Amino acid sequence: MPPTDSMFLLGETREHPLHVGGLQLFELPEGAGPDHIIELHRDLLSHADIRPLFRRRPRSPLGTPGQWAWANDDNLDLEYHVRLSALPRPGRVRELLELVSRLHGSLLDRHRPLWECHLIEGLEDNRYAVYTKAHHALLDGVSALRLLEDTLSTDPADRGVRPPWSPRVRTDATAPPPHREPEPFAGLVSAANLARDLLGLGPAVLRYVNQAFQEQSATLPHETPKSILNVPITGARRFAAQGWPLTRIRAVGAAAGATVNDVMLAMCAGALRTYLLELGALPDKPLVAAVPISLREGDGVGGNAVGIILCTLATDLDDPAARLAAITASMQRGKDFYRGMTPLQVTALSAIPFTPLALSLLPGAAKITPPAFNLLISNVPGPAEPLYWNGARMTGVYPVSIPYEGQALNITVTSYAGTLEFGLTGCRRSVPRLQRLLTFLEDSLAAMEKTIL
Amino acid sequence: MPPTDSMFLLGETREHPLHVGGLQLFELPEGAGPDHIIELHRDLLSHADIRPLFRRRPRSPLGTPGQWAWANDDNLDLEYHVRLSALPRPGRVRELLELVSRLHGSLLDRHRPLWECHLIEGLEDNRYAVYTKAHHALLDGVSALRLLEDTLSTDPADRGVRPPWSPRVRTDATAPPPHREPEPFAGLVSAANLARDLLGLGPAVLRYVNQAFQEQSATLPHETPKSILNVPITGARRFAAQGWPLTRIRAVGAAAGATVNDVMLAMCAGALRTYLLELGALPDKPLVAAVPISLREGDGVGGNAVGIILCTLATDLDDPAARLAAITASMQRGKDFYRGMTPLQVTALSAIPFTPLALSLLPGAAKITPPAFNLLISNVPGPAEPLYWNGARMTGVYPVSIPYEGQALNITVTSYAGTLEFGLTGCRRSVPRLQRLLTFLEDSLAAMEKTIL
Numbered sequence A, B: 001m002p003p004t005d006s007m008f009l010l011g012e013t014r015e016h017p018l019h020v021g022g023l024q025l026f027e028l029p030e031g032a033g034p035d036h037i038i039e040l041h042r043d044l045l046s047h048a049d050i051r052p053l054f055r056r057r058p059r060s061p062l063g064t065p066g067q068w069a070w071a072n073d074d075n076l077d078l079e080y081h082v083r084l085s086a087l088p089r090p091g092r093v094r095e096l097l098e099l100v101s102r103l104h105g106s107l108l109d110r111h112r113p114l115w116e117c118h119l120i121e122g123l124e125d126n127r128y129a130v131y132t133k134a135h136h137a138l139l140d141g142v143s144a145l146r147l148l149e150d151t152l153s154t155d156p157a158d159r160g161v162r163p164p165w166s167p168r169v170r171t172d173a174t175a176p177p178p179h180r181e182p183e184p185f186a187g188l189v190s191a192a193n194l195a196r197d198l199l200g201l202g203p204a205v206l207r208y209v210n211q212a213f214q215e216q217s218a219t220l221p222h223e224t225p226k227s228i229l230n231v232p233i234t235g236a237r238r239f240a241a242q243g244w245p246l247t248r249i250r251a252v253g254a255a256a257g258a259t260v261n262d263v264m265l266a267m268c269a270g271a272l273r274t275y276l277l278e279l280g281a282l283p284d285k286p287l288v289a290a291v292p293i294s295l296r297e298g299d300g301v302g303g304n305a306v307g308i309i310l311c312t313l314a315t316d317l318d319d320p321a322a323r324l325a326a327i328t329a330s331m332q333r334g335k336d337f338y339r340g341m342t343p344l345q346v347t348a349l350s351a352i353p354f355t356p357l358a359l360s361l362l363p364g365a366a367k368i369t370p371p372a373f374n375l376l377i378s379n380v381p382g383p384a385e386p387l388y389w390n391g392a393r394m395t396g397v398y399p400v401s402i403p404y405e406g407q408a409l410n411i412t413v414t415s416y417a418g419t420l421e422f423g424l425t426g427c428r429r430s431v432p433r434l435q436r437l438l439t440f441l442e443d444s445l446a447a448m449e450k451t452i453l
Helices: A003-010 A036-045 A093-105 A141-150 A183-199 A203-217 A246-256 A260-278 A320-339 A343-354 A356-361 A436-452 B003-010 B036-045 B093-105 B141-150 B183-199 B203-217 B246-256 B260-278 B320-339 B343-354 B356-361 B436-452
Strands: A019-027 A056-059 A069-072 A082-086 A115-123 A127-135 A237-245 A288-295 A305-312 A375-380 A392-400 A409-416 A419-427 B019-027 B056-059 B069-072 B082-086 B115-123 B127-135 B237-245 B288-295 B305-312 B375-380 B392-400 B409-416 B419-427
Touching (some): A036 A082, A093 A115, A093 A237, A246 A260, A246 A320, A260 A288, A260 A375, A392 A409, B036 B082, B093 B115, B093 B237, B237 B246, B237 B392, B246 B260, B246 B419, B305 B320, B320 B436
Parallel strands (some): A375 A409
Antiparallel strands (some): A115 A127, A409 A419, B019 B127, B019 B392
């Protein structure tokens, strides 16, 4: 096992599960009977031909404690991994989020391949949900989202769609892979891999990363404040999710000269300001977000590079328009900073968004003075067209991510068929009433619309 | 924290959760609306006055790794501990057992008081279920069952019944505690406490225990064979449960000159024989069960003593009547053995049933040569009358116990209102198709009825 994989196994504790997840919502296809989901579950269990990735389980060789190797699980117990669950009445999104919070808080069994897939019935409005989780040692969040999408089809009539763990049989081997996002998405995946390889190189490179990171901090207007989000975390999780129409976000962006990403950050900024104000815990200095960005050819850096920008959230400002303007300017300064860097520097910085924990784990690693940022906010581009799974239209897809020690809240968004989908994952103890952030996100967008449009 | 409590925290691993559980089935009261369980959940959450036992959480003081202390959780998050869940359709006992298996396999969060209570809706035939789990460091299985019973009432009209974590307010302080079993039950509880205190005394006493245990082994007709039940275990669990009328069991016992406990053991013996035969894994020599018994005054030993009998299960015999006779004789030899012992010897032996793991954990402890027995089969007496919880009749109560390293299956039975309730808890990987044992238990009883009556 590469050291970067085993790092995620060694670094995991009961308080700190290191798996990523995804929540998908589906509309039942027309004419689906009451046993549709049971039949779907049975059908999934019949795909006993499992991709090697989904058969790998960690093995700790005798006599070398602290070392992990990958082994093949030849006795894979598919019924263990693919589970049928139900929501208590009335089966609102609230009950769904409660269940996903619980499922995301429990550790994966290391005696088995490190993944679970939960089919969830009992959701109101003729829908069902799928929550999938996989260990970070197996898949990073971006690859996991990508894999989920690969099992979907743009064709509602396509009933031959196979589960993610089953090798996809392509009838036409020469056809291009369907609905694949071009540059940015591929970039994120490759960069995640690159970053992991890089970490394998050890402390010298990490010191280099650290230095570059500190340099960028100098572009910020203030020092990063301490906040209630930057505390030790416990094992239980709270998850909240909701989508907003991209048309609303684009309209604000167009009027203010900001990108979709800037407006998304401003939504988070406004929501966090209200949330922390309500708890009496808003720091005087503005919060700082770490924001991964894809750096394409046009930006002056080549290839599959991902950078991380330290961006002010301007939570000290009351005016939504001023806040968005400050965020837009901060993101621009971050991009300018990258433009002046060598490719190695960019690559080194790419490590950060995917491995904040890894940095503090590697022996001898130079630690970034905490808190370098208050929370990680990622935007992972997703498919533009509606997708179907065995005829069921996917109506939403939300990333369920990993809070880290000292980083009790993670916000990851993804785009899908005209919607920007927010997934908020927090430590249940450190981030109370996480669900309220959804209301505040809406309030924050509405306030920008009112002020700017 | 006493060393015997912290032992259960130190000894716990991901593969080896050390919590006990109980599954209760209830009939919805007449006239219960569709929101009955939601309202019950809400009502439970309103009892925010929590007994000290349910507010204790473990704390690892800084600077003393490996040491645990109890702390008070002053911020108890009751919604975390008291959960509402649902079964997928069709909501049979099969779906219930699947859910309980999953819930029993996950570790309790050590940042919080070590217990959870799950209200489960969606069970067919107008029923609902409650699964409760508590860490062994907090409660042993017998005390946990007792506590659950204490929250129930013999009066269907009694609507003032409080949850287990809430201090019971007695309107008449002079009234005797209701529906409390007299001697044997109290005996088991005290003995469990005694055994734990005893273990705190350390290796010398354990060597003594070991010696007494080895002596008793000499009363067995054969050495204990190795079996597929005596292997390393993994973290996932399988749970199966079912009740049998005591009238059927007593009828067989009366005809064969055997006790209810003997017939229960013979049911297990027959079921295990069929199960292992089917897997091609029946050892030539008969399996040996470790059976805790209550030793009352009449048996010649005084007070609250519990002994453990190593009893042959005669799984080498094909004839059900011969098997029952061999078991009855073996149990009798075990009781005779205890009759010749000193009270200290009896007390020392009492430690075994509650602490098979503890023995292997204490530093310098003399280990019993494995396998000293193939599985632990316990019979915990329960209430004779039907009990109610806020008007809902309890139709079944099943112990969910702890498989140990080298002891992949545990069978614990309890009596309730004319039924003998079996709870089978096994390692999901080591004990495949555990549910089949329920069928084989019925077959085994039916075979005895056919041969003996």
